Amino acid sequence: MKLEQGSISTKDLMIGIICFIQATVLRSGYIVGITRQDSWAMAVTGFLFSLPLVFIYAALLKKHPGKNLIEIDDIIFGPVLGKIISVLYLFFFASLAALNARDLGNFVADYMMPETPITVIILIFMIGCVYTLCKGIENLMHLSAILAILSIGAIVINFILVLRDIQPWFLKPLFQLEPMRYVQGTVSVVTVPMGEILAFTMLMPLLEKDTKIVKPMVLGLLFSAVTIGIVILRDIVTLGPLAEIVSLPSFESVRYVSISGILTRMESVYAVVLVILFLFKVSILLYAFALGLTEILSRNPRHSADSEGQSCKAGYFKSQKSHPPLLFICAALIYFYSLFVFESVMENVNWGATTAPFFALTFEFLLPVVSLLVAFLRGNGRAKEVQS
């Protein structure tokens, strides 16, 4: 990856984060299952509690500018332990990618094309992701502006169109549940949609010079929190108690839209937007995984000719940006992983509601905090040595 300086600007980063989280926003049914009619407040608390995560990541990245997560681990923990920690991170990214791909496969197989086997759906999806990464992850980030406009526009239009059917008293009673549920809801919101921006730490070397990290992350999370709140609010007031029964409340609430008998099936638009957003999300996760694997396994530094992928260069007069050479293998790995990750949808839902927050919390919170502490101690230790 001979990149002297990337081309992702602050605005691209912020909008990329928004797009990344939007994908999970549209499938936020599990939160409604936990906190029922107060779920919209979880968006607010979730945002507040995800701010520490952002500051942790920003602190880590500021100390080592221009390096991605794997390299920072190598520097902080030393070569051997750093590689082990990196393998753990990679397991996290791979699992996320496989789970999301499987999620999308389930969605498409259930609602759009019931007769197609899910293997083919996920295969075409992964081919789309691989092609996207062949063309360059920076171009994907450039494209995020249009995708964000598309998805926000879809949400706004859907919201306006269901205004006719809302029944605001579904929001009552307010805050009557036991506190443990609120904790569970908040932790779910923090870890699953918002904390996954850990994947963006793998993109750090591709930023332009002098881009800030904290501001786009915070603003991106804020915007996403607002959208999560609005979407959940819309679902609750449209569906009422139905919201926690169906598996996709957003989808169901869009089904209510009916304009003069012609525009009755707006959920196809919703499905298209969801597919595009998931393509975006899984592409970034796939990139994080493939790049990490390349860096762990290569004994050359990142900026050498050996680590360039060749398979996507066919037919290019001047290839723009190179991609990790293990791209195809990593994509195949995630494809097969997504086929056996869970046997049934119920297991998936169970995992998402109960154990997933803690699983994600270790990687999103615990490991970065440990890294920061070790870096701090080491830095202090070294300074002390020099002084004495």
Add this chain to the structure above:
Amino acid sequence: MNLLLVCIAFICIAALEVPYMVKNKQWYSLTVYSVLLVSVFVLGALVASGIKVPSPIKAAQAFYKDILGLSFKSP
């Protein structure tokens, strides 16, 4: 049938990257690549033949739920 498709797919993947590495004599990259390719191919062959592969996520779930006890109650 599925197995055949998987074989063809992996041969295509190998054909895209291996010639370049052989031409440039990157033996270390070639070994690493081959090891990875073979392992993913084995995995793919297992999945394609319908053999049940234990999922690492389930292992993680067992780890977190049973060993560490960190888990919310299902609603």
Add this chain to the structure above:
Amino acid sequence: MHFIIKLIRLFKEQHARKIKRDYEMCFGEESPQILSGKLKKNIDSIKARFEGSSDLIIREFSFSEKKGREVNAVLIFLDGMVNMPIINDNIIKPLMHDKSIIQAGKISGAVNIEDIRDKFLTVGDVKTVYTYNEVIEACLSGNAVFMADGSCKALDIGAKGWDKRAVTEPTSETALRGPREGFTESLRTNTTMIRRKIKDPALKITDTVIGKRTHTQISILYIEGIADPELVREVEQRLKNIDTDSILATGYVEQYIEDSSFTVFSTIWSSEKPDAVAGKLLEGRVAIAVDGAPFVMTVPMLFIENFQNAEDYIIRSHFATAMRLLRLTAFFISLFAPALYIALTTYHQELIPTTLLFTMAASSEGVPFPAAVEMSLMMIIFEILREAGIRMPRPVGQTISIVGALVMGEAAVNAGIVGAPVVIVVAITAVSSFAIPFAADGVSLLGWFLLIMASTMGSFGITVGAFMILMHLTSLRSFGAYYMAPLAPFQRYDLKDTAVRVPLRAMNTRPQATKPQDLKRESAQPPQPSNASKYNRSRK
């Protein structure tokens, strides 16, 4: 006094030494490239190079110098390429009829050809040339070459006068309310037309010659101070790297210098109208004109230029905006219509309104093929019709419309080979692709890709296919500019000229995608009426 005589002698010696040097250069060692002083040898060499061609004319004549000694001279040119009146009246006539000519040097036999050029040839464009290659190139460019016995220099006299097409209305781009001149095949005419639009000395026109056999002349035009010098240098570098035998049209040059040939969308824009090219030059782009083709290319090109037309700036802004949005809609229709139809009828029948569904089901009752095959068949037939329509000679052209309308439309539907909705969809697709002439080729190819994705995976396939096309477009670069700017990366201040066209008063910055040096156009101040005029009462 002594000193002055010494000075005069010094000058005379220097002059004699110079003449001796010239003489030795001319009559001394003979090199195969440089012209020699002997006229017969020069004529023989040139005749040998053109051996076998019947259009080489060698007009030998002689003129006398002061002392009554005749000097032999020759005029070489190619029949049909020179303007004969110039040859007759401006070159041969003054030399033959004028009595007082050349000053012979001290050594007899050395003719001062520059003197002849300065004093006797009443032609505007004269150059001195020294080598055989230059002489032959001059002849092949349509100039006449004058050589005299005793001089090892020749004069390349501009007398071009071959037959060329007159400046007419361009056939590929019709203008409703704008200028109707179009480029022709002559390079100088084309650059002149652009020069007439931009009367600024900063408009630079540099020439190169490309093509080992065709020696085609290529001009690079740019406005110094607006165009990025890096861009100009990159263009020149890429043109220099072209290594080929023949350059016959702009398309050749385009394919050699473009960024990536693995794409269906063109990254170099070309036009037949000078006002369009002038507009692009003022935005900081670089134009490339090729001798022999009535098209001029501009680089860099953005995707959004596929939907822009030079006339958009002439008509009112609201209408221009509407037209641009219409073209975008036409683009989407011609790209997605066949695929959407297939996806809807095969996989997602529930998305079609019920009454329409019944009609469509009824019309595809007796049709033997599945929808995808039907659609492909009709699209192929339509492409054949279109190609035949272009290649057919005019008298037989009427047949195409009759055959197309009656046979394909009516008879095929009645015979039950294809269904009526399929014919409608294909017709709409085709007509929409005509609304965007520049991207029509790319769209018709991509339509097939989306058709395949739709017929295998329904609307999911279309979504993934559309995303892949979008990624492909975003990854294209055109001479360093992002192809999808200002949409990706998002540049808010450039959006005023993409899908909409804001009024000209608001367009006071140049688009940043092409990195022009001078960002602000001259401010377009609305005309300030004088206060004391009776016409401005309503403005309050």
